[in-house]
């Protein structure tokens with residue numbers, strides 16, 4: 797029988813390293829996935845020309861993301877409304893209203909947010925936007941794809957950790973702690 801070395805067992809070290817690596821990968825994923833979108837960009841801004849249905853279709857919004865409305869406050873404003881207000885182009889019972897020309901809206905939770913321009917006739921001309929905020933696990937096209945390499949790295953780490961755990965199960969004589 798070979799003499800056992802002193803200090804932490806190799807298995808314990810593997811598990812510890814895997815745990816730290818997973819934690820770091822998770823932090824990186826979170827940072828990589830939080831995005832800020834300028835409404836209407838790159839082809840437009842918060843204006844009367846942008847097709848907002850097309851714009852949102854090309855993007856996936858997750859909790860933690862932000863949207864920025866950039867516009868001339870002399871020409872437009874931003875009113876967050878309910879579904880009813882959105883459908884009727886009415887800002888009468890609004891949730892909030894901004895007019896700085898650079899309004900940043902944090903998308904804090906899963907759900908649907910509705911915004912329109914409160915100036916007469918602008919919403920009826922299409923200046924309204926519906927933003928669906930979905931759970932981060934949902935895959936999507938656009939900027940979210942940039943997080944893909946990080947996600948696969950994290951997946952590889954998880955697989956490696958699972959392998960280490962399996963190794964421990966198959967070698968019950970290895971002291972863990």
Ligand SMILES: [Cu+2]
Pocket residue numbers: 871872873913914915918923
């Ligand atoms: Cu307007």
